[in-house]
Amino acid sequence: MASNVFSEIIIFVSVLIITAAVSGNLVTITHKLSLGINNKGEILSSKLSQDFEIINDPANVPRNSTTGITTLYVKNTGKTQIPFNGNVFTVIIDGDIKNIDSTADLNDLNGVLDPSEVGKIDVSYNNTGYHKIKVISEQGVTRTLMAEIQ
Known part of the structure; x- marks a missing residue:
């Protein structure tokens, strides 16, 4: 009997462990x-609050034929500031990544686009005609414009 109780205690302790x-x-x-869901939620919230639009006239995107610079204008249509420099945006024209020569905040020069402010992106691209222009922010927000570069 004692060995039976001893065996049951060992099995019980093993089950508890x-x-x-x-x-x-x-x-x-x-x-x-839970940490992963929280992280994803913060990223999504950041993506949803940061938004922009390309506001160039699709029939007339300005190009300086002397310097080979095409100018794109973006407007912060989101609810938060967007850091505004060449490292924050990627410009793709007709499937090729183009060099950003400069960025400028047209309202003030603090390097940040506040909501409803407009910024200028100068890109090394010197071809005329209709092109597919895609601007991507570091948050993954993508805007596309089919436009004629003059």
């Missing part, structure tokens, strides 16, 4: 999932 290990793993996994 295994249960504690499994529940510890579940707590860790749940915590990691």
Whole structure:
């Protein structure tokens, strides 16, 4: 009888140890999932609050034929500031990434586009005609314009 009780106690303790290990793993996994969901939520919130539009006239995108610079105008249509420099945006014309020569905030020169402010992006591109122009922010917001570069 005593050996039966002893065996049951050992099995009971073993089950408690295994249960504690499994529940510890579940707590860790749940915590990691919760952190990941929180992170994704912050990224999505940032993406939704930062928005812009390309406001060039599609029939007449300005180009300086002497310098080979095409000028794009973007307006912050989001609710938060957008850092405004060549490292924040990527410009793709007809599928090719183009060099950004300069950026300028047309309202003030603080390097940030406040909501409803307009900025200018000068791109090294000297071809005329109709082109597909895509501007991508570092947050992943993409805007496309089919336009004629003059």
